[in-house]
Amino acid sequence: MASFDRSTPPFEEYLGQTNVGWFDRVFDGRPLRVLGYQRQRVPANWKLMFENIKDPYHASLLHVFLVTFGLFRADNPSATQMDPTGQHSVLVSSKGEQKPNAATAEMQSFKADLTLHDPRLLDPVREFPGGATVVMQTIWPNVIVQQQSNTLALRQLATRGPGQFDLHWTFFGYEDDDEAMTVRRLRQANLMGPAGFVSIDDGEVMRLSQDGVSVDRDVLGVAEMGGRDTADAEHMVTEVAIRAFYEHYREVMGL
Numbered sequence: 664m665a666s667f668d669r670s671t672p673p674f675e676e677y678l679g680q681t682n683v684g685w686f687d688r689v690f691d692g693r694p695l696r697v698l699g700y701q702r703q704r705v706p707a708n709w710k711l712m713f714e715n716i717k718d719p720y721h722a723s724l725l726h727v728f729l730v731t732f733g734l735f736r737a738d739n740p741s742a743t744q745m746d747p748t749g750q751h752s753v754l755v756s757s758k759g760e761q762k763p764n765a766a767t768a769e770m771q772s773f774k775a776d777l778t779l780h781d782p783r784l785l786d787p788v789r790e791f792p793g794g795a796t797v798v799m800q801t802i803w804p805n806v807i808v809q810q811q812s813n814t815l816a817l818r819q820l821a822t823r824g825p826g827q828f829d830l831h832w833t834f835f836g837y838e839d840d841d842e843a844m845t846v847r848r849l850r851q852a853n854l855m856g857p858a859g860f861v862s863i864d865d866g867e868v869m870r871l872s873q874d875g876v877s878v879d880r881d882v883l884g885v886a887e888m889g890g891r892d893t894a895d896a897e898h899m900v901t902e903v904a905i906r907a908f909y910e911h912y913r914e915v916m917g918l
Contacts, residue, residue, distance in 0.1 A: 678802065679746030681895075685753045685800050688791055689808060689815060694838040698849055701832040703857035705866055707873035709805070709820050709828040710912070715865050716801050717908055719743060719754050719899030731777045740794070741899040749893055749907025750803035756899065757794045784850055787812035801904075803911065813844065814851040826873060832856055 675683045705712065715721070719741070741756040779785065787796060790813060800808040807818035815836060821829040832855065836848045854861045889900065893907040912918075 678751060679748070681744050682746050682751045682753060682800065682802070685744075685755075685798060686802075686808060688798070689810060695835045696838045696840065696845075698834040698836055698845065699852070700834070701856040703830050703832075703866065704823070704827060705830055705869055706827050707869040708825055709822045711869045711872055712807075712818075712820055712828065712830065713801055713908060714905055715869065716754070716799050716807055717752055717904035718902065719756075719904075720901075721868075727777070741897075743896045743899055743901055743904050745893070745895060745904060745907050748911050750911040751801060752904040752907065753798060753800040754899060754904070755795045756797040783847075784853065785812075786847070787851070788844075788847070790844075801908075803908075809855070811854060812851050813847050814855060815848065816852070816855060826877070 671677065678686055741754070743752065743754055745752040791810075795810075796812055798808075798810040802808065805820040805822075807820075809816045809818060814834065817833045817835070819831040819833070821831065823829060834848070834852050834855075836845055840848070853859060856862055857866065889902055891906065893903050893910060896903055
Protein backbone atom coordinates (compact mmCIF):
# COMPACT_ATOMS: atom_id res chain seq x y z
CA MET A 664 0.00 0.00 0.00
CA ALA A 665 1.35 3.43 -0.96
CA SER A 666 0.29 7.01 -1.52
CA PHE A 667 1.80 10.07 -3.20
CA ASP A 668 -0.02 12.31 -0.71
CA ARG A 669 2.59 13.74 1.67
CA SER A 670 -0.12 14.42 4.26
CA THR A 671 -0.96 10.72 4.61
CA PRO A 672 -0.55 9.72 8.28
CA PRO A 673 1.55 6.74 9.44
CA PHE A 674 -0.07 3.43 8.54
CA GLU A 675 -0.98 2.50 12.12
CA GLU A 676 -2.65 5.86 12.63
CA TYR A 677 -4.38 5.57 9.25
CA LEU A 678 -5.97 2.24 10.15
CA GLY A 679 -6.98 3.22 13.66
CA GLN A 680 -6.57 1.20 16.84
CA THR A 681 -9.25 -1.42 16.13
CA ASN A 682 -8.33 -2.11 12.54
CA VAL A 683 -4.57 -2.14 13.04
CA GLY A 684 -5.09 -4.91 15.60
CA TRP A 685 -6.93 -7.08 13.08
CA PHE A 686 -4.36 -6.25 10.39
CA ASP A 687 -1.45 -7.21 12.66
CA ARG A 688 -3.25 -10.42 13.54
CA VAL A 689 -2.56 -11.68 10.00
CA PHE A 690 0.58 -9.70 9.17
CA ASP A 691 2.36 -10.41 12.43
CA GLY A 692 5.91 -10.18 11.12
CA ARG A 693 6.28 -13.76 9.90
CA PRO A 694 7.59 -14.01 6.31
CA LEU A 695 4.78 -14.70 3.86
CA ARG A 696 4.56 -17.33 1.13
CA VAL A 697 2.45 -16.48 -1.92
CA LEU A 698 0.33 -19.49 -2.90
CA GLY A 699 -1.34 -18.18 -6.02
CA TYR A 700 -3.18 -15.44 -7.88
CA GLN A 701 -6.58 -15.10 -9.49
CA ARG A 702 -8.05 -12.27 -11.52
CA GLN A 703 -11.53 -11.36 -12.63
CA ARG A 704 -13.25 -8.39 -14.26
CA VAL A 705 -16.57 -7.56 -12.63
CA PRO A 706 -19.15 -5.56 -14.65
CA ALA A 707 -20.10 -3.32 -11.73
CA ASN A 708 -19.02 -0.16 -9.95
CA TRP A 709 -16.16 -0.74 -7.52
CA LYS A 710 -18.19 0.49 -4.54
CA LEU A 711 -20.47 -2.54 -4.88
CA MET A 712 -17.48 -4.75 -4.00
CA PHE A 713 -16.87 -2.79 -0.80
CA GLU A 714 -20.60 -2.89 -0.04
CA ASN A 715 -20.49 -6.65 -0.50
CA ILE A 716 -17.79 -7.06 2.14
CA LYS A 717 -19.35 -4.51 4.52
CA ASP A 718 -22.85 -6.02 4.13
CA PRO A 719 -22.88 -8.96 6.56
CA TYR A 720 -26.44 -10.19 6.22
CA HIS A 721 -26.44 -10.97 2.51
CA ALA A 722 -24.55 -14.18 3.24
CA SER A 723 -27.60 -15.60 5.00
CA LEU A 724 -29.76 -14.70 2.00
CA LEU A 725 -27.45 -15.63 -0.86
CA HIS A 726 -24.65 -18.07 -0.08
CA VAL A 727 -25.94 -21.63 0.24
CA PHE A 728 -22.43 -22.89 1.02
CA LEU A 729 -21.69 -20.43 3.82
CA VAL A 730 -25.10 -20.76 5.45
CA THR A 731 -25.49 -24.52 5.24
CA PHE A 732 -22.06 -25.34 6.64
CA GLY A 733 -22.16 -22.60 9.28
CA LEU A 734 -19.13 -20.73 7.92
CA PHE A 735 -20.67 -17.24 7.90
CA ARG A 736 -24.25 -16.31 8.66
CA ALA A 737 -26.29 -13.90 10.75
CA ASP A 738 -26.84 -16.18 13.77
CA ASN A 739 -23.12 -16.86 14.33
CA PRO A 740 -21.28 -15.07 17.16
CA SER A 741 -20.11 -11.94 15.38
CA ALA A 742 -19.27 -8.24 15.44
CA THR A 743 -19.03 -5.25 13.10
CA GLN A 744 -16.24 -2.79 13.90
CA MET A 745 -14.95 0.39 12.26
CA ASP A 746 -12.31 3.06 12.67
CA PRO A 747 -13.45 6.55 13.80
CA THR A 748 -13.65 7.86 10.22
CA GLY A 749 -15.78 5.00 8.88
CA GLN A 750 -13.42 4.43 5.95
CA HIS A 751 -12.18 1.05 7.23
CA SER A 752 -14.21 -1.74 8.78
CA VAL A 753 -14.00 -5.37 9.81
CA LEU A 754 -16.62 -8.13 10.05
CA VAL A 755 -15.76 -10.85 12.56
CA SER A 756 -17.57 -14.17 12.86
CA SER A 757 -17.11 -17.60 14.45
CA LYS A 758 -18.09 -20.82 12.72
CA GLY A 759 -21.41 -22.42 13.65
CA GLU A 760 -22.83 -25.88 13.02
CA GLN A 761 -24.80 -27.50 10.22
CA LYS A 762 -28.02 -28.10 12.10
CA PRO A 763 -31.49 -26.56 11.91
CA ASN A 764 -32.51 -23.97 14.51
CA ALA A 765 -34.94 -21.08 14.83
CA ALA A 766 -32.70 -18.84 12.75
CA THR A 767 -32.06 -21.27 9.89
CA ALA A 768 -35.81 -21.92 9.61
CA GLU A 769 -36.05 -18.44 8.10
CA MET A 770 -33.05 -18.89 5.78
CA GLN A 771 -34.08 -20.29 2.41
CA SER A 772 -30.41 -20.75 1.55
CA PHE A 773 -29.96 -23.29 4.38
CA LYS A 774 -29.91 -26.86 3.03
CA ALA A 775 -29.75 -29.34 5.94
CA ASP A 776 -29.21 -32.34 3.64
CA LEU A 777 -26.33 -30.83 1.64
CA THR A 778 -23.12 -32.85 1.98
CA LEU A 779 -19.64 -32.79 0.48
CA HIS A 780 -17.95 -35.66 -1.32
CA ASP A 781 -14.68 -34.40 0.16
CA PRO A 782 -15.31 -33.14 3.73
CA ARG A 783 -11.66 -32.06 4.01
CA LEU A 784 -12.77 -28.76 2.47
CA LEU A 785 -14.28 -27.96 5.86
CA ASP A 786 -11.57 -29.08 8.25
CA PRO A 787 -10.16 -25.77 9.54
CA VAL A 788 -7.71 -25.70 12.42
CA ARG A 789 -7.37 -22.80 14.83
CA GLU A 790 -4.25 -20.77 14.16
CA PHE A 791 -5.04 -17.31 15.60
CA PRO A 792 -5.91 -16.27 19.17
CA GLY A 793 -9.61 -16.03 19.91
CA GLY A 794 -12.48 -17.86 18.30
CA ALA A 795 -12.91 -15.86 15.07
CA THR A 796 -12.90 -18.10 12.00
CA VAL A 797 -13.88 -15.40 9.50
CA VAL A 798 -12.43 -11.90 9.44
CA MET A 799 -13.14 -9.65 6.46
CA GLN A 800 -11.34 -6.31 6.66
CA THR A 801 -11.89 -3.50 4.16
CA ILE A 802 -9.18 -0.84 3.97
CA TRP A 803 -9.99 2.39 2.15
CA PRO A 804 -9.93 2.80 -0.75
CA ASN A 805 -9.30 -0.53 -2.49
CA VAL A 806 -7.90 -3.35 -0.30
CA ILE A 807 -9.59 -6.29 1.42
CA VAL A 808 -7.79 -8.55 3.89
CA GLN A 809 -9.54 -11.89 4.19
CA GLN A 810 -9.40 -14.82 6.57
CA GLN A 811 -11.97 -17.52 5.80
CA SER A 812 -11.11 -20.50 7.99
CA ASN A 813 -7.43 -21.09 7.06
CA THR A 814 -7.57 -19.37 3.68
CA LEU A 815 -5.73 -16.05 3.74
CA ALA A 816 -5.96 -13.60 0.87
CA LEU A 817 -5.63 -10.01 -0.22
CA ARG A 818 -8.14 -8.61 -2.66
CA GLN A 819 -7.24 -5.45 -4.56
CA LEU A 820 -9.68 -3.41 -6.64
CA ALA A 821 -8.55 -1.69 -9.84
CA THR A 822 -11.26 0.51 -11.32
CA ARG A 823 -11.88 0.37 -15.08
CA GLY A 824 -14.56 3.07 -15.24
CA PRO A 825 -17.86 3.64 -13.45
CA GLY A 826 -19.30 0.32 -14.63
CA GLN A 827 -16.50 -2.20 -14.16
CA PHE A 828 -13.46 -3.05 -12.07
CA ASP A 829 -10.77 -5.71 -11.90
CA LEU A 830 -10.56 -7.80 -8.73
CA HIS A 831 -7.07 -9.15 -8.01
CA TRP A 832 -6.80 -12.05 -5.55
CA THR A 833 -3.50 -12.95 -3.87
CA PHE A 834 -3.63 -16.11 -1.74
CA PHE A 835 -0.87 -16.57 0.80
CA GLY A 836 0.36 -18.42 3.85
CA TYR A 837 3.49 -18.24 5.98
CA GLU A 838 6.97 -19.52 5.19
CA ASP A 839 6.94 -21.66 8.33
CA ASP A 840 3.71 -23.45 7.37
CA ASP A 841 4.12 -27.20 7.16
CA GLU A 842 2.95 -29.07 4.06
CA ALA A 843 -0.37 -30.05 5.65
CA MET A 844 -1.26 -26.41 6.36
CA THR A 845 -0.29 -25.30 2.86
CA VAL A 846 -2.49 -28.01 1.34
CA ARG A 847 -5.32 -27.02 3.70
CA ARG A 848 -5.06 -23.36 2.65
CA LEU A 849 -5.08 -24.27 -1.04
CA ARG A 850 -8.01 -26.65 -0.63
CA GLN A 851 -10.09 -24.10 1.24
CA ALA A 852 -9.21 -21.47 -1.39
CA ASN A 853 -11.75 -23.23 -3.62
CA LEU A 854 -14.39 -21.20 -1.76
CA MET A 855 -13.00 -17.98 -3.24
CA GLY A 856 -12.02 -16.49 -6.56
CA PRO A 857 -13.95 -16.03 -9.84
CA ALA A 858 -15.36 -19.59 -9.77
CA GLY A 859 -15.24 -20.18 -6.00
CA PHE A 860 -18.03 -22.13 -4.34
CA VAL A 861 -18.97 -18.89 -2.53
CA SER A 862 -17.52 -15.93 -4.43
CA ILE A 863 -19.07 -16.91 -7.76
CA ASP A 864 -22.39 -15.78 -6.27
CA ASP A 865 -21.03 -12.33 -5.45
CA GLY A 866 -19.78 -11.62 -8.96
CA GLU A 867 -23.19 -12.42 -10.46
CA VAL A 868 -25.15 -10.44 -7.87
CA MET A 869 -22.92 -7.38 -8.30
CA ARG A 870 -23.62 -7.49 -12.04
CA LEU A 871 -27.36 -7.68 -11.36
CA SER A 872 -27.10 -4.83 -8.85
CA GLN A 873 -25.25 -2.68 -11.39
CA ASP A 874 -27.93 -3.40 -13.98
CA GLY A 875 -30.60 -2.44 -11.47
CA VAL A 876 -29.12 0.91 -10.47
CA SER A 877 -28.22 1.85 -14.06
CA VAL A 878 -31.78 1.79 -15.42
CA ASP A 879 -32.61 5.39 -14.50
CA ARG A 880 -29.63 7.54 -13.56
CA ASP A 881 -31.84 10.47 -12.49
CA VAL A 882 -33.66 8.59 -9.73
CA LEU A 883 -32.39 8.10 -6.18
CA GLY A 884 -33.12 4.94 -4.21
CA VAL A 885 -32.49 4.09 -0.57
CA ALA A 886 -32.37 0.63 0.98
CA GLU A 887 -32.20 1.05 4.74
CA MET A 888 -31.83 -1.47 7.53
CA GLY A 889 -31.42 -0.94 11.25
CA GLY A 890 -31.51 2.85 11.55
CA ARG A 891 -29.02 5.52 10.51
CA ASP A 892 -26.21 5.33 13.06
CA THR A 893 -22.62 4.34 12.29
CA ALA A 894 -21.55 2.82 15.62
CA ASP A 895 -19.88 -0.57 16.12
CA ALA A 896 -22.25 -3.49 16.70
CA GLU A 897 -21.87 -6.80 18.51
CA HIS A 898 -23.66 -8.60 15.70
CA MET A 899 -23.90 -8.57 11.91
CA VAL A 900 -27.58 -7.78 11.31
CA THR A 901 -26.78 -4.18 10.53
CA GLU A 902 -25.70 -1.80 7.80
CA VAL A 903 -23.55 0.44 10.00
CA ALA A 904 -20.36 -0.36 8.06
CA ILE A 905 -22.00 0.55 4.74
CA ARG A 906 -23.39 3.81 6.13
CA ALA A 907 -20.02 4.73 7.63
CA PHE A 908 -18.31 3.96 4.31
CA TYR A 909 -20.60 6.27 2.34
CA GLU A 910 -20.38 8.96 4.98
CA HIS A 911 -16.61 8.98 4.46
CA TYR A 912 -17.00 8.69 0.67
CA ARG A 913 -19.24 11.78 0.56
CA GLU A 914 -16.70 13.71 2.62
CA VAL A 915 -13.79 12.70 0.37
CA MET A 916 -15.76 13.50 -2.79
CA GLY A 917 -17.05 16.81 -1.42
CA LEU A 918 -20.69 15.77 -1.86
